[in-house]
Amino acid sequence: MVEKRRYLSLADNGFLITETEDSPKHIAGLLIFEKPKDADPDVVENLYKKWVTVDTVYPPYNLKLNASNPLTPYWTEDEDFKASNHLEFFTMPEGSTREALYKKVSDLHEPLTDQSIPLWRCYLIDGIGKDRFALYFRIHHCMMDGISGGKITEQSLATNVKDLDRPPFWAMEDNLYNRKSSRAKPKLLGRLINAATTNAKTAYGLSRISTQLCLEAVGLTTNAISLPFTSSKSALTGPVNNQRAFTTASLPMARVNHLQKIARNTLNHIALTCLDGALHRYLEHIGRPLEEPLTITMPVSLRREDAKVGGNQIGLVATKLAPQTDDPIIRLREIGVSLQNIRNQIDTSPASSIQAFSLVTNGVSQLVESASASQFVPPLSHTIVSNVPGPKKTLYVEGARLLEWYPVSTLGPGHRLNVTMFSYDGQLHFGLIAASAYLPDLNVLGDYIYDAFEELEAVVQSPDMGASLLAEKRKPKAVA
Incomplete structure (x- = not known):
């Protein structure tokens, strides 16, 4: 056989x-x-x-x-x-x-x-x-x-x-x-034409992305996809060992959806605003504050609706979040602009070129890690953040109700933290996995995500858009 x-x-x-x-x-x-x-x-x-x-x-x-x-x-x-x-x-x-x-x-x-x-x-x-x-x-x-x-x-x-x-x-x-794709399998000539077309689109897309990044490197433009290997070193980047820490956070989708409508933003905008503020606060907590914008690598799905499930059909693109600020409204605005721009850039680029770009940049990052050269080369980004849509309905196994569903992901080359979001049955769940030897007190970061959400919610819903709340927060603390 x-x-x-x-x-x-x-x-x-x-x-x-x-x-x-x-x-x-x-x-x-x-x-x-x-x-x-x-x-x-x-x-x-x-x-x-x-x-x-x-x-x-x-x-x-x-x-x-x-x-x-x-x-x-x-x-x-x-x-x-x-x-x-x-x-x-x-x-x-x-x-x-x-x-x-x-x-x-x-x-x-x-x-x-x-x-x-x-x-x-x-x-x-x-x-x-x-x-x-x-x-x-x-x-x-x-x-x-x-x-x-x-x-x-x-x-x-x-x-x-x-x-x-x-x-x-x-x-x-x-x-x-095991379900078959609804697309008919092309004959030999069709496969040859598809391969040639895909290769041409990939080459075009890569040249377009490369040109944009070269222009950004010399300061002539700013792109949605950030220039790779330009992030500053931080506690979030560098080599790791095999020890891990895992924790979670959850946000109620009803409140997230209400906040989306008021602020006229997407779920991703809200979630990343909370995560951005929480990460800066966490880095201060462990004594490694970062004074510049965080850069995140985001996996984006390149799978067509009728494509077969299985394998990996994702691209990895880096983008900057918000400049350091204590104002959630400014953070939300800056992140909203970044995400909208990157969505436009991805939608106008062939999927094959996004995937090829991802393989090249992450391959270089892996070579840097394998050669123990991370002290000489800036990291690709500060961390990996992804959002996986999940089921809205309640699910069961043998009559037992599924209450919570948390993703547990993997660390990328040069990254010490991965944050994955997964929505299920009225909750937005965060699964955080980290290299515990370098990022202590990970549970604190989970708490900070919820705190950042409550602060954003209070600011957006206040009559003066949080001006009085921020003024109170910025008052000098009395010395005991």
């Missing part, structure tokens, strides 16, 4: 090439559930015992990596798949806090994924309160991006509390990964 091979794209393979023991490249989700009423005390362990016997599996969960040639790795189907190789159940010690759960997630997120079996792991975690349990699921980034992961996970959960007969996610034959 001829072995069926599915070769990885260059973008997918990039997450394998850049992976090290200090910087694993898997992404994950932390899902927190409410146990069904009158549930058996061992309901979570029983769920594990039920799932661990299910060895029926469908792609992508049965795909095993063959990277004998690292330049042309490919997937093959695992003929000896065992659910027990991928599942684990444990109970947190009695009296464990939410912080203890986050510490456990940090520990689970640190080691490399075993490449001798399909590249995913699932942990069922009991003991986080009397009526709560968690599911932590991680998968290697070379298999899919966060948008694909969110969509496939959503499909595996039930929308009805009484739906108790769904198979576990790896045993769902009709998952989104």
Whole structure:
């Protein structure tokens, strides 16, 4: 029987090439559930015992990596798949806090994924309160991006509390990964024409972006996509070890949506305004303040609506946030302009050129990190921030209601922090993962995000647009 091979794209393979023991490249989700009423005390362990016997599996969960040639790795189907190789159940010690759960997630997120079996792991975690349990699921980034992961996970959960007969996610034959694209496959001539057209568009797009960046480098223009490798060094940038810290923050979507309407801005504008203010305050908290605008790398989806789910179809572009200010209105305005400009620039550039630009800039960043030359080369940006749209409806597993859904991402070359936002069932959830040896007290940053939101909300909704609030804040503090 001829072995069926599915070769990885260059973008997918990039997450394998850049992976090290200090910087694993898997992404994950932390899902927190409410146990069904009158549930058996061992309901979570029983769920594990039920799932661990299910060895029926469908792609992508049965795909095993063959990277004998690292330049042309490919997937093959695992003929000896065992659910027990991928599942684990444990109970947190009695009296464990939410912080203890986050510490456990940090520990689970640190080691490399075993490449001798399909590249995913699932942990069922009991003991986080009397009526709560968690599911932590991680998968290697070379298999899919966060948008694909969110969509496939959503499909595996039930929308009805009484739906108790769904198979576990790896045993769902009709998952989104295996659905055929609605586009007809072109014939040979069509494929040749498409390839030539794509190459021409990529070359045009890259030359256009390069020209704009060259003009910016000599001060003749300012672009939405920031000039790479011009950010200042900070506590957020530099080499890392394999120790991680994880924490979260959440904002109520009803209040976020109301604020959007009043301020006439998007969710991204509101969220990044809060994050920008919180990051500056956090850097002051750890004694490493930054007096210039933060530069963030943002993953942007390049996937067409009718494209197949799976793999990585994202571009990575850097943009500056707001100049240092204590006025949330100014911060919101500056960030709104930056994001609108970058959206326009991306929409007018071929997707292939954005992806090619991303591969080049992140490849250079990885070479700098691998050569331990970060002390000589400015960082690509200060941090990575992404926003993944999630389901608005309530979801369930075996009658247990999903209450919270937090993303747990990976660190990019030269970055010590990744912030990923995910909207679910009336909440905007932030998942923050960081190199704990360099960024202490990460939970404080989560608190600062909510504080920044409340401040922005108060300023926008006040009759004088926050003038009196800011005046009070700026009063010199009395010396005791």
